[in-house]
Amino acid sequence: MLFNQLDILNQKLLSVWSLPQRIALLDQEMQAAQFSPFRHLLQEKLRACTEMEKWLLGQLIVIGQARGLEELGLVSLQRLCSQLKPVDQFYREIGGIIGYQIEVLRRLNQTPGTSFQGSTFYSPCFYDISHSGIEVEDAVECGLKALPYTAEFYPLGGAADRLHLVDRLTGGDLPAAKMQFAGRSLFEGLIRDVQAREFLYEQKYGKKIVMPIGIMTSAEKDNHKFILEMCESNKWFGRPQDTFRLFCQPLVPAVDERGDWIWAGEGKLFLKPGGHGALWKMARDEGIFSWLHDQKIQQVMVRQVNNPLAGVDSGLLAFLGLGVKHNMSFGFVSCP
Numbered sequence: 001m002l003f004n005q006l007d008i009l010n011q012k013l014l015s016v017w018s019l020p021q022r023i024a025l026l027d028q029e030m031q032a033a034q035f036s037p038f039r040h041l042l043q044e045k046l047r048a049c050t051e052m053e054k055w056l057l058g059q060l061i062v063i064g065q066a067r068g069l070e071e072l073g074l075v076s077l078q079r080l081c082s083q084l085k086p087v088d089q090f091y092r093e094i095g096g097i098i099g100y101q102i103e104v105l106r107r108l109n110q111t112p113g114t115s116f117q118g119s120t121f122y123s124p125c126f127y128d129i130s131h132s133g134i135e136v137e138d139a140v141e142c143g144l145k146a147l148p149y150t151a152e153f154y155p156l157g158g159a160a161d162r163l164h165l166v167d168r169l170t171g172g173d174l175p176a177a178k179m180q181f182a183g184r185s186l187f188e189g190l191i192r193d194v195q196a197r198e199f200l201y202e203q204k205y206g207k208k209i210v211m212p213i214g215i216m217t218s219a220e221k222d223n224h225k226f227i228l229e230m231c232e233s234n235k236w237f238g239r240p241q242d243t244f245r246l247f248c249q250p251l252v253p254a255v256d257e258r259g260d261w262i263w264a265g266e267g268k269l270f271l272k273p274g275g276h277g278a279l280w281k282m283a284r285d286e287g288i289f290s291w292l293h294d295q296k297i298q299q300v301m302v303r304q305v306n307n308p309l310a311g312v313d314s315g316l317l318a319f320l321g322l323g324v325k326h327n328m329s330f331g332f333v334s335c336p
Contacts, residue, residue, distance in 0.1 A: 003105050006063065010095040010102055019051050026058035035061060048074055049081075056084040059097040065253075065261045076267040083269050086250035090274070090281070100252070105259050124331075129318040140314045143321030147201050148209050149298040150320060153283070154190055155276040156227055156305055157218030157249045173221040177230070177305050186305045187230055191237045193303075193311035212295060214245045214288050218273045224248050247286040249278040299324060 009029055016022050029035075046054050057077065060066045072080070088096035094103065129136050160176035167174055177187035184192070194211055202208050217224035228246060231237070236244060251271035254262045262270040279302070283289055292300070301320055303310070310316060310333070319333050 003102070003109070006098065006105075007102055009062065010098045013098065014095055019055055023051065023054050023058060026055070026062060029062050030058065045072075045074060045077060049077065052085065053078060053081045056081045056088055056097065059088070060084065063098055063101040065101070068263075068266065072267045080267050080269070083251075083271065087252055090250045090252070090278070090285075101259070104255055108255075108257070108259050125326075127322050129315055129322070129333075130335075136314070136318050139318040139321035139325060141321065142325045143317035143319070144197075144201055144204065146299065146320055146324045147197060147211060148207075149296060151212040151214060151292050151295075151297045151300045152190075152194060153214045153216070153279060153300050153302045154187075154305060155216045155279050155302065156187065157216050157220065157223055157273050157278075158276065159220050159273055160306075175221055175223040175226050177223075177227060179306075181308050185230065186308055187227065188234070188237070189308045189311075190303055190305060191239075193316070195237075196311075197317065210239060210243050212243050212245070212292060212297060213239075214247065214283060214292075214300075216249050216276075216279050216282055217246055218249045219251055220271075220273050245286075245288055245291060247282050247288060249273055249282050 009025070012025055013022050016025065046057065049057065057066070057069070057080075060069065069077075084097060087100060091097070091100045094100070127135075127139075129139065156175065156177045158176065163176055163179065165174040165176065165179055166172060177185060179186050181189060191213075194213065198209050198211060215227060217227045224246070231244065231246075252274040254270045254272050256262060264270040299320070301316065315333065319331065322328070323331050
């Protein structure tokens with residue numbers, strides 16, 4: 001199906017919320033000649049599928065990514081649907097699987113240099129916090145005072161393929177959070193940084209605080225399992241378990257340079273984490289923002305697990321303080 005046709009179909013589907021009606025629209029589209037190889041599949045195998053499975057497989061067919069689908073048995077089709085469902089759910093606002101493919105094709109077909117025509121870019125406000133001074137010291141103080149109303153997010157679900165981190169005993173892949181630095185894992189280093197700031201607040205203001213922590217994991221390389229095991233084996237690092245929230249980002253289909261989906265085997269998609277940008281949507285979908293709102297949290301600081309040196313001085317407090325002092329919606333720290 002051509003890009004424009006797919007886009008028109010997606011707009012029709014987005015206007016309908018009933019699953020049977022959506023499936024009916026897909027059925028109409030699949031009467032076209034290009035889908036004739038799948039008619040046997042539609043007539044026989046899909047009869048035994050649930051409404052949701054029909055919806056998921058139907059989308060796969062109309063976006064032209066159903067190669068070999070007609071050769072799969074019912075069990076394999078259902079296993080494939082278990083991979084597709086989280087993708088469809090995550091991208092539901094833009095049209096699920098169809099919307100995902102439209103965005104893939106749109107980005108692949110963009111002419112270089114045309115994406116931002118007519119746009120104007122402005123440099124962000126820059127504050128140098130690399131040297132101590134009155135302004136930086138004031139920002140640190142402001143950041144310290146804001147800690148009771150601050151949470152931290154750790155996007156730990158990345159593939160970390162470049163690290164090639166493996167278990168020496170089993171040879172299995174490990175997430176970046178388990179990488180050792182200065183005698184402990186990178187993940188434990190993040191927690192120690194939080195505890196250090198909490199201790200500093202208690203020493204200065206005489207009040208004990210425990211900052212909430214949201215952790216985005218993924219199924220990649222058993223990432224979620226490893227992170228949960230690290231928390232449990234360390235008894236949640238001496239913190240109340242209910243001050244943590246773990247939420248799992250979906251794995252999304254990898255594509256080639258033409259936008260075709262990559263398959264890892266018969267009826268099995270090659271999936272990868274969709275990037276740290278998934279953090280905000282997953283936090284909303286999983287109720288993390290509501291959880292923080294109930295605790296009167298006003299700002300969140302996002303830490304990268306692979307940058308342990310970011311927390312060794314007053315930089316994080318100064319960064320937080322500047323954001324709070326100037327009532328900023330978003331900011332980031334960078335170095336030369």
